[in-house]
Amino acid sequence: MSAVLQTRGLCKRFGALTVADNIDFTLEAGARHALIGPNGAGKTTFVNLLTGRLAPSSGSVVLGGEDVTRLSQQDRIRRGLGRTFQINSLFRGLSVVDNVSLAVAERRGVSGRLFRPASQLSEVRDEAMELLRSLGMADDAQVIIANLAYGKQRLVEIAITLAMKPRVLLLDEPAAGVPSIETHRILDVLDSLPVQIGILIIEHDMDLVFRFAKRITILVNGATLLEGTPEEIAADPRVREVYLGERHE
Helix, strand or coil: CCEEEEEEEEEEEECCEEEEEEEEEEEECCCEEEEECCCCCCHHHHHHHHHCCCCCCEEEEEECCEECCCCCHHHHHHCCEEEECCCCCCCCCCEHHHHHHHHHHHHHCCHHHCCCCHHHCHHHHHHHHHHHHHCCCHHHCCCEHHHCCHHHHHHHHHHHHHHCCCCEEEEECCCCCCCHHHHHHHHHHHHHCCCCCEEEEECCCHHHHHHHCCEEEEEECCEEEEEECHHHHHHCHHHHHHHHHHHCC
16 A cells, blocks of 8 residues: 555644644555544644644645645645635535535536536536435435434535545544444445445544544644554553543543
8 A cells, every 4th residue: 555645753832832733644645544532632623734723833645646745625625635624614405415416516627617507517516416325315416414423424524525626534423423223224334335445434423433443543632652552552551541541631
């Protein structure tokens, strides 16, 4: 495998406070990787640095062999970096297919010329529907987002991100707010994604993490504590100390 996303010496400081501390990280093509850590560990800050939402104080971000450290969020998206958020940002008054069609139209460069809903453009709608079928959501295509179960809303977010044809997919707490009995839907979708997409999830649900990830990185106080296979992570006493410490604070 080859690296599709890397950071080298990535740091972020706010005055005297260091929230990302010299992070070296590699995501391989086709990886199924999880980023975990206690509350306040710097996980979301790290993802914001990866996506360009935050500029680093020092260090670099490399996407597909290209240094993108100074590029905007949109430029990184165009180069294949996709992200979902902890709290979804869907158009709640539109249908599922309309939401996905907007993303397809944006990628195709026709969104600025729309004088009717994106889903009424046949080639855009066809692609959106094919994507929904691949995720098992074709039957929900006409459902208004506000009327859709929250777990399925998270799947729509993933569909929208996939509509941009990313080579790297960053999922920021995909199970947040989703009832535990429905998280299998998210896992099923992740399992069905193209094998060439490198996926990094940031997640508190350890059951989901250990069922999904082939490799896990732990952040503590903005720095990498440990990286390894799920078996290595589960057996390391430092991991128990970090999480026990969090529970007893």
